[in-house]
Amino acid sequence: MAIKSLIINPGSTSTKLAVFEDETLVFDETLRHSTQELAGFEHIFDQKDFRKKMILDFLSEKKVDIHSFDVVVGRGGLLKPIPGGTYAVTDALLADLKIGVQGEHASNLGGAIAREIGDEIGVPSYIVDPVVVDELTDIARLSGVPECPRVSIFHPLNQKAVARRYAKEQGKKYEDLNLIVCHLGGGVSCGIHDHGRIVDVYGAFNGDGCFSPERANGLPPLSLIKLCFCGKYSQQEVTKKIIGGGGFNAYLGTNDAREIFQRIENGDDYAKTVMDAFIYQLCKNIAANASVVKGRVDQILVTGGIAYQPKVIEAIRDRVGWIAPVTAYPGEEEMLALAQGALRVMRGEEKVQEY
Numbered sequence: 001m002a003i004k005s006l007i008i009n010p011g012s013t014s015t016k017l018a019v020f021e022d023e024t025l026v027f028d029e030t031l032r033h034s035t036q037e038l039a040g041f042e043h044i045f046d047q048k049d050f051r052k053k054m055i056l057d058f059l060s061e062k063k064v065d066i067h068s069f070d071v072v073v074g075r076g077g078l079l080k081p082i083p084g085g086t087y088a089v090t091d092a093l094l095a096d097l098k099i100g101v102q103g104e105h106a107s108n109l110g111g112a113i114a115r116e117i118g119d120e121i122g123v124p125s126y127i128v129d130p131v132v133v134d135e136l137t138d139i140a141r142l143s144g145v146p147e148c149p150r151v152s153i154f155h156p157l158n159q160k161a162v163a164r165r166y167a168k169e170q171g172k173k174y175e176d177l178n179l180i181v182c183h184l185g186g187g188v189s190c191g192i193h194d195h196g197r198i199v200d201v202y203g204a205f206n207g208d209g210c211f212s213p214e215r216a217n218g219l220p221p222l223s224l225i226k227l228c229f230c231g232k233y234s235q236q237e238v239t240k241k242i243i244g245g246g247g248f249n250a251y252l253g254t255n256d257a258r259e260i261f262q263r264i265e266n267g268d269d270y271a272k273t274v275m276d277a278f279i280y281q282l283c284k285n286i287a288a289n290a291s292v293v294k295g296r297v298d299q300i301l302v303t304g305g306i307a308y309q310p311k312v313i314e315a316i317r318d319r320v321g322w323i324a325p326v327t328a329y330p331g332e333e334e335m336l337a338l339a340q341g342a343l344r345v346m347r348g349e350e351k352v353q354e355y
C-alpha cells in the first residue's frame, strides 16, 4: 500500500499544500495571501487557524477525507540552528516553533499545523530540512560584533532539492559540484554550495542579502539604530518595517512580483527602478559567493516564484553570466522534498532526527 502524505508549506506570501501517494503527486495547490489579507494579524502564530482552515476547506472542496492520510509533513521554521534531516514534531520542537526562537516566520506554522492535523487523525507529523539548517564555515559566522554572529536562515529545503536536481540532470553528484543557488520567493536567499554543503549564504533573514518582496536587507546599521531609538516606533513596528513590510511592499505597496512586472509593462519607471535594484543587489550577492569557492562555480541556479519571469533570468545572466552559466528552476521542489523526507523515515531508510 502506498503511503499517503499531506504536505503543508506556509511561506510569507502563500500556503502551499500537496497530497502524495509515495513519491507520486496526487495534486497540489498554492493558496496566495495578499499583504492586506495578512495585515490584520499581529503575530505570525495568530495566522495558524486562518491558514489551517484554508487548507481543510480546500481538502473538503476536493472531497479528500483527511482520515485517509498516513502522515502529515510541514515546512520547519525558526528553531535553533540544526543539521538537516527529518524531525518529528515533538512537544519540545512545537514549543520552539511557537516561541520562534530565531524569530517569527510563516514556516513556524508548518510543523504546528502538521502536528494539529496529525494528532486529530492519529498519524505522525514531521518537518524536513527546516529554514535553520546550518552548514556555515567558522569564518562565515563572524560579523564584527561577537554578540551578533551571522546566521544561516534561508531556503535549504528548496536550495538542496534544486541543486540535486541539476546534478542529476548533468549525470553528476551534488557532492562533486560548486553551485550558487538563488531562491527568489517572498524571502530571497543566495547560497554557495561547496561540494554538497551550503558553507555560506546571503539568507532570507540574515539582514545581509538583497531586499525581497516583503523584506529589507543590507540596511546601513547606523540608520537602523537611529530608527530604533527615534521614539516613533515600537520594537515590533521596526521589525515589521524590515520583515513583512520591507522590500517591494515598502517601495510599491505589494509583495506580488507579477503585479510589479505589469506596472513596468505599463510604463511605471519607479517600479522598474525597484526591480532593477533588486536584481542588481542579488547579482552582487552571487558575485560575492563566487569568491567563497575562488571563482570555481559550476553553475548558477535560480529558483522560487520570481524565477518564472524570463526577464529576471535574462538580467541575472547579463550581470553574472561571466561567473558561470545560469539555469532557471521556476517555482520550488519543496513539496516533493518534504514528502521524500517523511518517506525515508517511514520506510526505515533514515533515522528520524531528535531536536
Ligand SMILES: Nc1ncnc2c1ncn2[C@@H]1O[C@H](COP(=O)(O)OP(=O)(O)O)[C@@H](O)[C@H]1O
Residues within 6 Å of the ligand: 010, 011, 012, 013, 014, 184, 185, 186, 187, 213, 255, 256, 257, 258, 259, 304, 305, 306, 307, 308, 309, 331, 332
Ligand atoms: N509567474 C510568475 N512570474 C513572476 N513572479 C511570480 C510568478 N509567480 C509567483 N511570482 C512571485 O513570486 C513571489 C513568491 O514566490 P514563492 O516562491 O511562491 O514565495 P513564498 O513561498 O515565499 O511565498 C511573489 O512575489 C510572486 O508574485
Ligand SMILES: CCCC(=O)OP(=O)(O)O
Residues within 6 Å of the ligand: 010, 011, 012, 013, 105, 107, 131, 153, 154, 155, 185, 186, 187, 188, 204, 205
Ligand atoms: C525564513 C527563511 C525562509 C523564507 O524566507 O521563506 P519565504 O520565502 O517562504 O518567506
